[in-house]
Structures are given as C-alpha cells and as structure tokens.
Amino acid sequence: MLNNEYIPKPGQLLAKIDSPDDLKKLAPEQLQDVCDELRDYIIDIVSVYGGHFGASLGVVELTTALHYVYNAPEDKIVWDVGHQAYGHKILTGRRDDFHTNRTYGGISGFPKRSESEYDAFGVGHSSTSISAALGMAVAHDLNGKNNKAIAIIGDGAMTGGQAFEALNNAGGMKSDILVILNDNRMSIDPNVGALKEYLADVTSSRTFNKFRDEVYDLLGHFKSAGEKMRKVASRLESAMLAALTPGSLFRSLGFKYYGPMDGHDVNGLRKTLEDLKEVKGPKLLHIVTVKGKGFAPAEREQTKWHAQSSPFDKITGDSLKPNSIKKSAPKYQDVFGEALVELAEKDERIVSMTPAMPSGSSLWPMMNRFPERAFDVGIAEQHAVTFAAGLATEGKKAFCAIYSTFLQRGFDQLVHDVAIQKLPVVFCIDRAGVVGADGPTHHGAYDTSYMRSIPNLIISSPLNEQDLRDMMFTASEYDEQAWAIRYPRGASTGMEVRKGFQSMEIGKGICLREGESVAILSFGPIGKYVTEAADQLSEEGIEIGHYDMRFAKPIDEELLDEICRKYDHIITLEDGARLGGFGSAVAEYLAEKESKPTLKIMGLPDRIIEHGTQEELHAEVGIDVEGIIKNVRKVLIKA
Numbered sequence: 001m002l003n004n005e006y007i008p009k010p011g012q013l014l015a016k017i018d019s020p021d022d023l024k025k026l027a028p029e030q031l032q033d034v035c036d037e038l039r040d041y042i043i044d045i046v047s048v049y050g051g052h053f054g055a056s057l058g059v060v061e062l063t064t065a066l067h068y069v070y071n072a073p074e075d076k077i078v079w080d081v082g083h084q085a086y087g088h089k090i091l092t093g094r095r096d097d098f099h100t101n102r103t104y105g106g107i108s109g110f111p112k113r114s115e116s117e118y119d120a121f122g123v124g125h126s127s128t129s130i131s132a133a134l135g136m137a138v139a140h141d142l143n144g145k146n147n148k149a150i151a152i153i154g155d156g157a158m159t160g161g162q163a164f165e166a167l168n169n170a171g172g173m174k175s176d177i178l179v180i181l182n183d184n185r186m187s188i189d190p191n192v193g194a195l196k197e198y199l200a201d202v203t204s205s206r207t208f209n210k211f212r213d214e215v216y217d218l219l220g221h222f223k224s225a226g227e228k229m230r231k232v233a234s235r236l237e238s239a240m241l242a243a244l245t246p247g248s249l250f251r252s253l254g255f256k257y258y259g260p261m262d263g264h265d266v267n268g269l270r271k272t273l274e275d276l277k278e279v280k281g282p283k284l285l286h287i288v289t290v291k292g293k294g295f296a297p298a299e300r301e302q303t304k305w306h307a308q309s310s311p312f313d314k315i316t317g318d319s320l321k322p323n324s325i326k327k328s329a330p331k332y333q334d335v336f337g338e339a340l341v342e343l344a345e346k347d348e349r350i351v352s353m354t355p356a357m358p359s360g361s362s363l364w365p366m367m368n369r370f371p372e373r374a375f376d377v378g379i380a381e382q383h384a385v386t387f388a389a390g391l392a393t394e395g396k397k398a399f400c401a402i403y404s405t406f407l408q409r410g411f412d413q414l415v416h417d418v419a420i421q422k423l424p425v426v427f428c429i430d431r432a433g434v435v436g437a438d439g440p441t442h443h444g445a446y447d448t449s450y451m452r453s454i455p456n457l458i459i460s461s462p463l464n465e466q467d468l469r470d471m472m473f474t475a476s477e478y479d480e481q482a483w484a485i486r487y488p489r490g491a492s493t494g495m496e497v498r499k500g501f502q503s504m505e506i507g508k509g510i511c512l513r514e515g516e517s518v519a520i521l522s523f524g525p526i527g528k529y530v531t532e533a534a535d536q537l538s539e540e541g542i543e544i545g546h547y548d549m550r551f552a553k554p555i556d557e558e559l560l561d562e563i564c565r566k567y568d569h570i571i572t573l574e575d576g577a578r579l580g581g582f583g584s585a586v587a588e589y590l591a592e593k594e595s596k597p598t599l600k601i602m603g604l605p606d607r608i609i610e611h612g613t614q615e616e617l618h619a620e621v622g623i624d625v626e627g628i629i630k631n632v633r634k635v636l637i638k639a
C-alpha cells in the first residue's frame with residue numbers, strides 16, 4: 001500500500017530540468033524521452049496523492065513543445081481551466097514540490113500568479129484563456145514588446161460563451177495571439193453540442209465524406225458537359241471543401257486556422273509552433289489528443305479518470321483505498337440525483353439541466369431515466385439559467401443543478417431572467433461552502449450573499465439528506481417564485497432516510513435543542529458541528545440552544561423573536577461568506593430591535609480561502625466544533 005510518505009523520483013532527464021531553460025538545452029530528439037518521463041512522473045505522483053489526471057496526461061507533448069519553443073515567462077502561456085497544467089508546473093520549477101499538489105499549504109492544483117512567474121494567469125473556471133491572452137497581446141502591442149501570448153483551450157471549454165466572445169473580439173483585431181484548441185472530444189463527461197459535432201465530423205469525416213461524395217457525383221455531371229462547366233465544377237469543389245474544413249468556422253471569425261494535427265507528436269508540434277511564431281495576427285492551431293494518454297485505464301474510462309482523490313495502482317488503476325473506508329454515506333449530490341428522479345416520476349412538469357457537470361452534480365440518473373427531460377447544456381452557466389427560465393415560462397418545473405462557484409457566472413440571468421419575471425425555477429446549488437483541494441476558484445463561498453439581495457428568491461439549506469429531499473419536494477410544488485437550495489460537496493450524514501417526501505413550511509426554522517444563555521443558529525449541513533459542540537459543552541454543564549434555521553430568506557422572524565426573548569447571546573454559523581450571508585440576515589433583523597441578545601457571526605472571513613481538506617479549512621477559519629466551543633466560552637466569559 002502506497003502512503004503519503006512515499007515520494008516518487010523523476011526520470012533522469014526530468015531530474016535536471018529546473019526551468020524551461022534546462023529543457024531548451026536538450027536536442028529535439030530527446031524531447032520524446034522528456035515526455036515519457038513527464039508522463040510517468042505525473043502518474044507516479046497522482047497515483048499516490050490524487051489530483052486531476054486525464055487532462056494533464058493528454059497535453060504532455062504540447063506542454064513540452066510549448067516550453068521548448070517559447071520563452072516563458074516573457075512569452076505568456078495561458079491555460080484554460082488549468083487542471084491540465086501539471087506538466088507545466090513540473091517543467092517550471094515545481095517538480096520537487098509537485099507531491100504537495102492540492103494539499104493544505106502545498107502548491108495549487110491550478111495555475112496561480114502568486115505561486116510562479118510562469119503562471120501567466122490564475123484560473124480554475126473555464127473559457128477565460130482567450131480573453132486573458134488577448135489582453136496580454138494588446139498590452140504587448142501598447143508597450144512595444146514583441147512577446148507572444150498563447151491560450152490553450154479544450155473543446156469543452158470552447159463551448160463556454162466567453163470563449164466565443166473572445167474569439168470574436170480577437171478576430172476583429174490584429175494583435176498577435178495564438179489559440180491552441182486541444183480537441184480530445186471530452187469535457188469531464190463526453191462533450192456536447194453542435195460545436196463538438198462540427199469538430200468531430202471533419203476529423204472523423206462522417207459528414208465530410210458524405211458531402212464530398214455528393215459533390216463529386218454532382219461534379220461528374222458537370223464535367224461531362226464541356227470545358228466551361230468543368231471550370232465551374234472545379235471552383236465549386238474548392239469552395240465546398242473549404243467550407244467543410246473545421247477551419248472555416250474560425251476563419252470566419254478572423255483567425256488563420258492550422259490543423260487538425262496530432263497533439264502527441266512532440267516534434268511535429270515543435271516544428272509547427274516554430275513556424276507559427278512567424279505568423280502575425282490571430283491564429284488558431286487545432287490539435288487532436290487523447291485524454292488520459294499513456295495510462296490505459298484513463299484512456300478507457302475518461303470521465304472516471306478526469307480526477308482521482310485516492311491512491312491507485314499505477315499499472316492496473318485499481319483503487320488502493322483500504323476496504324474499511326470504501327463505504328461511506330451517500331454524497332449530497334447523489335441524494336439530489338435520486339430524489340430528482342423520484343419527483344420527476346410523479347410530476348411530469350419536472351425537467352432538469354446541468355452546465356457540463358452531469359457526473360459532478362449526479363444528473364445522470366435523471367438523464368438516463370428521462371433523456372428527453374434532462375439536459376447537459378455544455379459549459380454554459382448563463383445559458384443554463386436562462387434556459388431554465390424559458391422552460392418555466394411554459395409551465396415546466398425546471399431544476400437547475402449547478403455548483404455554487406459556477407452560478408456566479410449566471411448572476412445577471414438570476415436577476416434579469418428569473419427573479420424579475422418571478423419564474424419558479426429551482427436551483428440545486430451543489431458544492432456550497434468550502435470544497436477542499438480545488439481551492440479558492442472553486443469554493444462555494446458567495447452564493448448566499450449574492451442571492452440574498454435578489455427579490456423573489458427563496459434561499460434554503462438542508463441540515464441533512466432527509467431535509468434535502470423534503471426541500472426539493474416542497475420546492476417542486478411551489479410555483480410563486482424561484483427557490484435556491486444549497487448543499488455542500490461530499491458525504492451526507494448517513495442517517496436512515498424515510499421513504500417518500502414531506503412538505504416543509506416555507507421560511508420556518510426548527511429548534512433542535514433548547515439551551516440556557518447561548519443559542520446557535522445554523523444554516524445548512526454545517527449544523528452537524530453544533531450538535532457535537534453542544535454535546536461536549538453539556539458534559540461541562542453548559543447547555544446551549546441549537547436552531548436549524550433552514551431558510552436564509554425568508555428568515556423565520558417568529559422564531560428569531562422567540563430566540564431573542566429566551567437567550568442573551570446568539571451565534572450564527574454558516575459555511576459561506578460572513579459578509580452578506582445568513583448571519584447578516586439575522587443581524588439585519590436584530591438591528592431593528594431595541595433590546596436584543598449579543599450576536600456573533602461565524603462564517604468565512606473576508607479573505608481568499610486557500611486549498612486543503614474541508615476539515616482543515618473549517619478549522620483554519622474557526623467554523624468547526626472547536627471554533628463553536630471557543631466562541632460559546634468567549635461570550636459567556638464576557639457576559
């Protein structure tokens with residue numbers, strides 16, 4: 001069994017590469033060996049420590065060629081999403097720290113400007129690379145510099161609207177930018193949509209061949225009709241063929257198009273990149289790669305191997321997690337996924353959508369059971385929200401499954417398309433609260449705060465899986481306005497869940513435990529810490545009250561009044577930003593009162609929270625059992 005004290009060694013060539021300058025000292029014939037070593041090293045480390053996987057393996061050759069040809073950090077290499085940048089990190093001075101990837105205090109799993117000068121742009125969300133690289137290219141122009149700006153974007157990330165906005169803008173300008181489209185046919189799940197078909201059709205030649213045969217048939221008739229017609233036929237042939245190559249889309253957006261080419265031929269890439277350095281203006285290189293390249297299980301099951309959280313055998317791919325910890329309570333996302341199918345079976349108005357996270361949000365059960373009523377819309381959060389709103393206008397009950405951090409992209413759609421029109425869309429907001437190893441770009445810290453200011457929107461969070469089911473049921477029957485249900489990443493409580501569903505009273509919290517002087521008001525599953533803290537304090541003779549408020553909006557004013565009458569001190573607890581969150585809702589209500597208990601708000605502080613396990617991060621910011629106990633003691637001492 002491998003353990004975290006085992007640190008794999010890099011291969012001989014890699015051991016000497018401390019920066020891209022060392023890579024450049026090698027002969028082109030040695031580059032494939034570097035790639036092999038790089039791939040082995042990524043497999044070795046991730047098989048022990050976990051992390052994103054398939055995407056980095058797929059761009060080993062591209063990464064090596066880029067750092068061989070370009071002059072980073074002066075030339076800017078901008079990775080989209082950034083989950084594929086492990087090779088880049090290893091070649092740019094982080095080889096020996098790579099085993100700390102994504103761990104508390106270790107290096108980030110994504111490019112991060114504060115971590116390295118080679119990380120040209122911080123990232124984690126998709127479809128930003130072309131915009132950022134264009135900004136850099138324009139700045140180079142303004143500063144009279146001749147440096148290059150390169151964006152590397154996957155076919156999945158290319159489905160995000162911002163990528164098109166940037167292409168459109170860049171294609172209309174003359175700045176020197178290279179976009180490398182890394183086409184591996186995969187998002188996390190198989191890529192979706194018309195663009196995917198477009199790219200696949202040309203490279204696999206389905207439509208192309210059919211069309212070409214038809215063109216040739218037609219040309220045959222023309223060609224037998226004399227010289228003039230033969231000329232027309234030949235012009236028609238070139239026009240048709242040009243229209244059918246993938247480049248036509250990008251050419252029409254103002255880009256010079258190159259490809260498609262094999263993205264695993266490191267010297268082919270090197271030569272092409274060297275040539276492209278001489279080509280001015282916006283250009284796009286389309287490369288075709290295999291996600292998980294070089295690790296057979298990852299090539300076979302690309303979604304499963306997008307990321308790995310626990311150790312595995314680096315030959316077979318078998319999990320090395322001890323059997324004893326293999327079984328745990330269902331994840332919240334799975335509770336959502338199953339409840340949705342049960343509800344959809346009873347209510348045919350129910351439809352659902354996810355912006356590119358059918359596995360991450362557990363929408364597959366619904367997509368398999370009701371394929372015509374469940375949609376993966378691509379990496380398109382804004383579209384997902386407005387699409388749900390459109391369905392709602394026609395009487396459909398849309399459950400929009402979306403991560404807290406990605407719903408940030410749909411803020412305007414939430415206001416403009418959903419709330420103003422009072423459309424009863426249900427948002428099932430996964431990964432609410434700190435998410436762990438993915439870190440600051442992915443923490444679901446802000447949803448309660450940014451949603452609380454929007455009228456016509458209910459905001460709730462369940463204490464446990466039973467309540468999640470009942471909240472979803474209640475929301476499914478409620479058609480007055482939109483409803484957001486937030487729940488965290490990871491396992492639910494493992495409690496016995498009753499069959500069927502029960503309605504919940506909207507805007508009502510419940511008392512879980514009566515106490516004496518201090519009441520803790522919790523919002524969401526983080527309330528589990530209060531139960532534990534209350535038990536520990538009770539052993540010392542301190543009895544605290546615990547209220548699971550369930551709703552941040554509307555807040556239960558009646559219950560708050562009762563709590564104010566009964567307790568001297570209130571402490572609120574949430575896994576979300578303190579500023580503007582659930583605790584702020586309580587503070588705003590209390591502000592109107594003349595005599596009131598003291599109030600302490602526990603939540604995420606007003607700073608960026610880095611990566612680590614969820615428990616480590618909760619402990620760091622003091623929203624865990626110990627933090628609660630400390631705060632209870634503090635208010636009691638002060639009193």
Ligand SMILES: Cc1ncc(C[n+]2csc(CCOP(=O)(O)OP(=O)(O)O)c2C)c(N)n1
Pocket residue numbers: 055058081083084124125126153154155156157158182184186187188291355356357379381406409
């Ligand atoms: C805005 C946004 N939505 C969703 C995600 C989650 N996500 C991370 S990687 C990924 C797939 C990206 O696919 P692609 O760009 O083709 O890269 P590949 O993993 O195939 O190399 C998705 C959907 C994200 N990072 N950002």
